[in-house]
Amino acid sequence: MNNNLNLKLKVWRQSNPKAVGAFVDYNVSVSPDASFLEMLDELNNELEKNNQEPVVFESDCREGICGTCGMVINGEPHGPLRKIATCQLHMRNFKDGQTIWVEPFRAKAFPIIKDLAVDRSAFDKIIQAGGYISVNTGSAQDANALPISKDIASDAFDSAACIGCGACVATCKNGSAMLFVSAKVTQFALLPQGQPERQQRAEAMVAKMDELGFGSCSNTYACEAECPKGISVRNIAKLNHEYLSAKCKSTNVEA
Ligand code: SF4
Structure with missing residues (x-):
């Protein structure tokens, strides 16, 4: 049985730092066990299959340690749950049919590079x-x-x-x-x-x-x-x- 969630995404697309950006609508069907970044990976696979440009976003460790994967999800940095990074957010925290707004961290000191990636x-x-x-430098000091x-x-x-x-x-x-x-x-x-x-x-x-x-x-x-x-x-x-x-x-x- 397919337990996938069907979601509507509104993702911020901006081709370069000076371009005018806008939210673009996408539909995704994803497992509730997928992480938010895995959901974006699946969206990008579909976009690439259709010869469209994938959504640019940053990620590295995907276990809440490196701090690279920040994005604003439904108006909150790292999404609706407390004390987790975006990579630790799972799709089971959203409802079937829900609309999810995804945008970059916005701040004067963090200019947008492309889509969801900021400098x-x-x-x-x-x-x-x-x-x-x-x-x-030299040999390690004794801990005591x-x-x-x-x-x-x-x-x-x-x-x-x-x-x-x-x-x-x-x-x-x-x-x-x-x-x-x-x-x-x-x-x-x-x-x-x-x-x-x-x-x-x-x-x-x-x-x-x-x-x-x-x-x-x-x-x-x-x-x-x-x-x-x-x-x-x-x-x-x-x-x-x-x-x-x-x-x-x-x-x-x-x-
Ligand atoms: S929100 Fe600010 S203080 Fe907290 S981990 Fe990120 S950079 Fe550090």
């Missing part, structure tokens, strides 16, 4: 500005040489869970990257390895974020709600603290 290299530039640590409490290790790990997908930017009405930047700054600020560049890191990453056209924090917490890794807005409070104390130190003002 998120702005995130790489923010990381290059300060998202690194100084290490002595740097004792770190369980609470600190857990908090640092929670911040480090950010996969750089950009959903926080796409959902923010200001296109702010504060959740992303704050997660990166916090993961280093909590650990001894992050101390050497701690001050310049916060200043440089925030300055780069502003330079690249990301907006200010909207304080709506939409970023936390849509983040596939559940990164908390508490990281933003930590970033504000890091940034202010770095500014005070660099301008010789007492905090």
Whole structure:
């Protein structure tokens, strides 16, 4: 028996960054067990069979780790379920006959390349500005040489869970990257390895974020709600603290 779902798709098609894009209608019949990306693969197979251009979208690991597969599904980055990336969304979460709107992450700092693929290299530039640590290369250090409490290790790990997908930017009405930047700054600020560049890191990453056209924090917490890794807005409070104390130190003002 065929249990396939019959769905109507409205997919954003845009041939290049400067072209005018539009939603294009497609009908798909897909297994409820297929992932959202597998559903798009099937759509593309059909398009290619009919000599039509496939829909361009990004994906890599397809297990919620790499952060490349972001798209907006029915108005929400990564779709209707919480704490999963697009690749972890399965078609059984949609109803037979449902219409699904699929569009790219939209933000000034993430220009559209083609269809659903956007250029998120702005995130790489923010990381290059300060998202690194100084290490002595050589043989691996003994794990017990740097004792770190369980609470600190857990908090640092929670911040480090950010996969750089950009959903926080796409959902923010200001296109702010504060959740992303704050997660990166916090993961280093909590650990001894992050101390050497701690001050310049916060200043440089925030300055780069502003330079690249990301907006200010909207304080709506939409970023936390849509983040596939559940990164908390508490990281933003930590970033504000890091940034202010770095500014005070660099301008010789007492905090
Ligand atoms: S903070 Fe969350 S939504 Fe933003 S880039 Fe990281 S994983 Fe994606």
